[in-house]
Amino acid sequence: MSLRELKAERKRRDILRSAAHAFKKKGYSATTMEDIASELLMTQGSLYYYFKSKEEILFACHEYSMEHILTSLEWVSAADATAAAKIRTLVAEHVTVLMDDLQGSAMALEFTALAEPYLSKIVALRDQYERGLREIISRGVESGEFVPVNPRLSGFMVLGAINWIARWLDPTGPLTPETVAQHFSDLFLRALGADPTRVRPLPHPAVDSGPSSE
Numbered sequence: 001m002s003l004r005e006l007k008a009e010r011k012r013r014d015i016l017r018s019a020a021h022a023f024k025k026k027g028y029s030a031t032t033m034e035d036i037a038s039e040l041l042m043t044q045g046s047l048y049y050y051f052k053s054k055e056e057i058l059f060a061c062h063e064y065s066m067e068h069i070l071t072s073l074e075w076v077s078a079a080d081a082t083a084a085a086k087i088r089t090l091v092a093e094h095v096t097v098l099m100d101d102l103q104g105s106a107m108a109l110e111f112t113a114l115a116e117p118y119l120s121k122i123v124a125l126r127d128q129y130e131r132g133l134r135e136i137i138s139r140g141v142e143s144g145e146f147v148p149v150n151p152r153l154s155g156f157m158v159l160g161a162i163n164w165i166a167r168w169l170d171p172t173g174p175l176t177p178e179t180v181a182q183h184f185s186d187l188f189l190r191a192l193g194a195d196p197t198r199v200r201p202l203p204h205p206a207v208d209s210g211p212s213s214e
Contacts, residue, residue, distance in 0.1 A: 012050055014040060016064065019057045024166075028058060028110040058110055059118040066125040069097050073132040075205050083140030084194040087158075089202040090133065091188060092181035094162050099169065099177045130155055140192065147193030158188055 001009070018039045022031045033054055037047040051057045072093035076086050114122060134155040140146035162184060169175065186196040 008050075012060070015047065015050055016057065016061050019054075020061055023058070023061075023110055028054075028113045055114065055118060059114060059122065062111070062114070062118075062122045063125070065097055065100075066122065066129065069094055069129055070125065070132075072097075073129055076202060077132055077136065079202050081202055082199070083136050083143060083145050084189055084192075084196075084199040085202055086136045087140070087188060087192070087194075088185040088196070088199050090136070091158070091162065091185040092178075092201055095165065095181040095184065096177045098162060098165055099171065099180070130159060133158060137192070140194075145192075145194055149192060154192065157191070161188075 015036065019031070019036045022035045022039065026035065031054065033044055033047055036054070036057065037044050040047075051060070072090060076090050076093070079086065079089075081089075111122070112119075134151045137146065137149070137151040137154050141148055141151065165180065169180070185201075189196040189199060
């Protein structure tokens, strides 16, 4: 990537961060392109150089967050580890994405604001993630790690609870992504019949070292 392309990518990220902040503060419908531009001290003309519409910005926020969570799903699913360790790790990755200053508000709160063709693209990515989570739960049930549960309904429980975090969490408060992820994954593992005190999260591939669970 050239220096010019790198600067353009950084500017796009700045715009997405500003937009996500505005969406959470005012709501998607009430936010204008002027609101997004003014927070960055940009002209609307400069903003339109990077994005053609407010909806395109919202789509980019969703797409960025889903790419990150699907990357996490890919390496977690491929890991040689227990289903319980995979669930704990994926919950931590999801919570981290949700509490990020860019992705969280757009990913969880403004989903239905997208129209076609943006909506179908994001639905496909979300469905892909849900199927991956459901597969991990299914494997845990088959191996006897988890009690016999409905993987689809259990997946909805996990996703619904995590995505609701953006509704109540104060990003300036004392709760950290690690604290929330630990608490939520403990609850989910107990509901699935696993002992959370015996399950460690998987080390991230970038800093992989040693055993991961039990």
